[in-house]
Amino acid sequence: MEYVTFIFTVLFGLCLCLSNIEGAKILAIFPFPGPSQYILVQPYLKTLAARGHNVTVINAFPQKEPIQNFRDIPVLEVFEDYDNIVNSVQTELNKWQEFNFYTEFFESISLRVLNNKAVQKLINSDEEKFDLVIVETVRTEILYGFAQHFGAPLIGFSSFGTDVEMDEYVGNVSPISYVPSTMSDLTTQMNFMQRLKNFLIVGLQYLHTYTVHLPRQKVLYNQYFPHAKVSLETQRKNFSLMLLNQHFSLSFPRPYVPNMIQVGGLHISHKPSPLPIDIADFINGAENGVIYFSMGSNIKSEKLPKETIDIFLKTFASLPQRVLWKFEAEKLPGKPDNVFISKWFPQPDILAHPKVKLFITHGGLLSTMEAIYYAKPIIGIPNFFDQFLNVANAVKSGYALDVDINTISIASFGAKIKKILSNKIYTEKIKKISRQYHDQPIKPIDAAIYWTEYVLRHEGANHMRVAGQDLNFMEVHSLDVIGVLIFVSAVGLWVIYWFMSKILGFIFTSNAIKHKKE
Structure with missing residues (x-):
């Protein structure tokens, strides 16, 4: 099947060149x-x-x-x-x-x-x-x-x-x-x-x-x-x-x-680029795997409430895994040794690494797609626009858990991380969906x-x-047609009602006159 797909892709690429x-x-x-x-x-x-x-x-x-x-x-x-x-x-x-x-x-x-x-x-x-x-x-x-x-x-x-x-x-x-x-x-x-x-x-x-x-x-x-x-x-x-x-x-x-x-x-890109040396060394030295954490390009982790940052720090400190955290400030007071911070990470290249076991994300569509592309289960922390929809769909699909940033706690956050890392069903589900995504003719x-x-x-x-x-x-949904039909039906019913009331009135009046004469 992969061979056929390869041949199809090559032929399509040739068609693109010829049709330019x-x-x-x-x-x-x-x-x-x-x-x-x-x-x-x-x-x-x-x-x-x-x-x-x-x-x-x-x-x-x-x-x-x-x-x-x-x-x-x-x-x-x-x-x-x-x-x-x-x-x-x-x-x-x-x-x-x-x-x-x-x-x-x-x-x-x-x-x-x-x-x-x-x-x-x-x-x-x-x-x-x-x-x-x-x-x-x-x-x-x-x-x-x-x-x-x-x-x-x-x-x-x-x-x-x-x-x-x-x-x-x-x-x-x-x-x-x-x-x-x-x-x-x-x-x-x-x-x-x-x-x-x-x-x-x-x-x-x-x-x-x-x-x-x-x-x-x-x-x-x-x-x-x-x-x-x-x-x-x-x-x-x-x-x-x-x-x-x-x-x-x-x-x-x-x-x-x-x-x-x-x-x-x-x-x-189907072929990930080599990671920077410091990031590669940090990942390769992780005996228990790596968690990648990013709130995307719009939400800055350094701007989060101090209480929320402390929850993240204490949770990560309790884990045997190493954590890459996209954090925009130069320093992070209280940062444990198993956490690596940087203002920027080559996200797709990191997710492609086999030692990365979990992606904690804001649930943006690009991040969700990259997680599926590289088959990494996620914990979603949505903030606005379509992020809630994306995370809800990921949870329903079986490869994610969600976290409400307004009610997050060390206990609940840590429990969800451990649940995904210890239960193979999340990884198996994302791998299945990843195969479905990659199975495209072009x-x-x-x-x-x-x-x-x-x-x-x-x-x-x-x-x-x-x-x-x-x-x-109105026209797309035929609301004008439905409106006219309702109006015509109402008028028709009214005419029938009026006509019947006249006939019945005439009959009852005639009978009343007849009985009166008798």
Whole structure:
């Protein structure tokens, strides 16, 4: 089977080479200050450049060394107050407040991009032309205006899969009876109360989108693209392709329209790089294995409450395993000898090491994918957005345990670590899921490149669009039809009632007159 897959991959790679079109000019917009999003998309963009396309990228992480066919437009302004913003979302927010936060956060990023001098020069240049625009599709509809401004097809790239808004972009339908909201901690198997909760969350997101988010985006769209030929409502449903950082083996099977392509894990290299000497020595010297602990790129471990840090330290000190902890400060008072701290770790390369037995993570999608790729069980400590959903799905799938950071204790945290390390079922389950993920006919990065160039070859590939892209919410779900049927039925029942009451009234009146005469 592996031999057949190898041959198929080689042939597909050859097809990619033969089908490569003449170098296109591509504008990519990935300005988010969280490194994980750019780590995900960077191999994809670099591969497009390596294949001869001229790629211009608006981003917050410019290359340190020049790359052929690759031009950076840095927007470092997006880092202003970023840490404070991330810390603020960790406070208790209800769902409406959470939606408000994301609207304001992504609006702030969009404005900093559009007000950047180099970006303004790009927009106002009469010489700049692009054949394709690629954007991160996370509540930044105003940035989709670049596609209509340059008259180019639009490709969306989602770092976490899809949600109700992205579904609307391409006319997809996510049955809320078994597709949990990305803003929830639900799984596909929901009882009535959970389905009710999912229904309310999805409904609230729709309500917020159309009453708060879109009206604000529309004002900005008209301000920054005053000569736009199409409205924001039209432009947000004008995607040629949607690349999803997801795969059914990583989450669950669900419906996708033809122009939604799953490319989950395209950033992961099949061949790990050698580890730095100090990290390699620390891991290789661990007789009882290693635990890797990282809260991701947005949550800083050094910013956690002192009480929480003390719980981690005391728990790790009691373990026979060694611990690699992504900790952003130079020093960590009270650090036990079995703990190695660093501001940065080559995470995929560490997870690939056979001595690493457990991954303690915030539950971000990239981290979850890397855990599956390298078959490492996890303990999830989610904080915000889709992390709760990812961890809940991992627990349901049987390769993870979850921890509530607000109620964590030395006893409960230590017990869960020991439970996973001492019970082979978690490792066996993640190995099974890892095999399922790896069993794909082509690599995710090759699929992403193929379909991107497919859109270029077929001038936007409009033949992949479903008719639902041209319908509104009422029409997609036939609510207008149902409404008319209910109205017609009500009128019909009223007419029948009126008619019968007249007949019965006439009969009773005639009988009464007859009896009176008698």
